[in-house]
Amino acid sequence: MSGLLLRFGSGWSSCTRLLPQSLGFPCLAGLTQASDSITQTSNSITQSFVRHASKKAGGSSSNGRDSNPKNLGLKKYGGQKVIPGNIIVRQRGTQFHQGNFVGMGKDHTLFALLEGKVRYHKDKMTGRKTVHVDPVNALLPVHPAFQGSKWEAALSQKGQQGIRQLLAEMKTAKKGISAQQ
CATH class of the missing domain: 1.10.1220 (Arc Repressor Mutant)
Incomplete structure (x- = not known):
């Protein structure tokens, strides 16, 4: 194989390429650096080992991906006293449903609407768990x-x-x- 042996740079940063002569590269006529050179070769392949600048890729770590705690679960248990606004259950989805005098936030958080004691109930037929607040005093608010x-x-x-x-x-x-x- 005959062609042009193209050498760019000098020392460790030099680069050598063998280009076919038939391609004709007019852009090579105006090489600017003094260290750049073009050499004619005939029927031989010249191979040179050139060291290029490199950086070792950083290894990945198997740790460091833990998420922040969401603080879900029961906050008040059965029989505990609550005041209006107290959070009773923080949950994803409706594991516990709202019962009497219990409100539900947009993230399914259950909270007390009245002062009273918390009571949990599980329906025997459906298995549905509901949370109720039994008012402390017998005087109930009027809708x-x-x-x-x-x-x-x-x-x-x-x-x-x-x-x-x-x-x-x-x-x-x-x-x-x-x-x-």
Whole structure:
């Protein structure tokens, strides 16, 4: 194989290439550095070992990828007292569902809406776990939809007994109306 032997640079940084003569490289006519040289070769291949600048690649480490703790789990247990806003459960998804007087945040965090004691319940049929807050005092708050009605008096004065009594009165009144017709 015949061609042009092209040598760039000098010393350790020199580079040698064998280029076919048939290609014709007009750009090689204007070599600028004094150390660059072109040598004619005929039917021989010249191989030179050249040391290039290099840097050893850094090895990878098998450690150092631990994630930050998410602090999930139960924060208040059954029977513990809570005040409004206390976080009861921090969770991903709904492992525990909200029950009475418990709110749920956008990240499924369960928190207390009233002052009271925490109670956990597991449904035997579905296996669904719910969290409730049992109010400390028997006086339950009244939902705005029921304010100013006879339900408000039953809820605020007598608690559960007042509601049962009111429902019983409504049933007897309904029976009396149907009997008159």
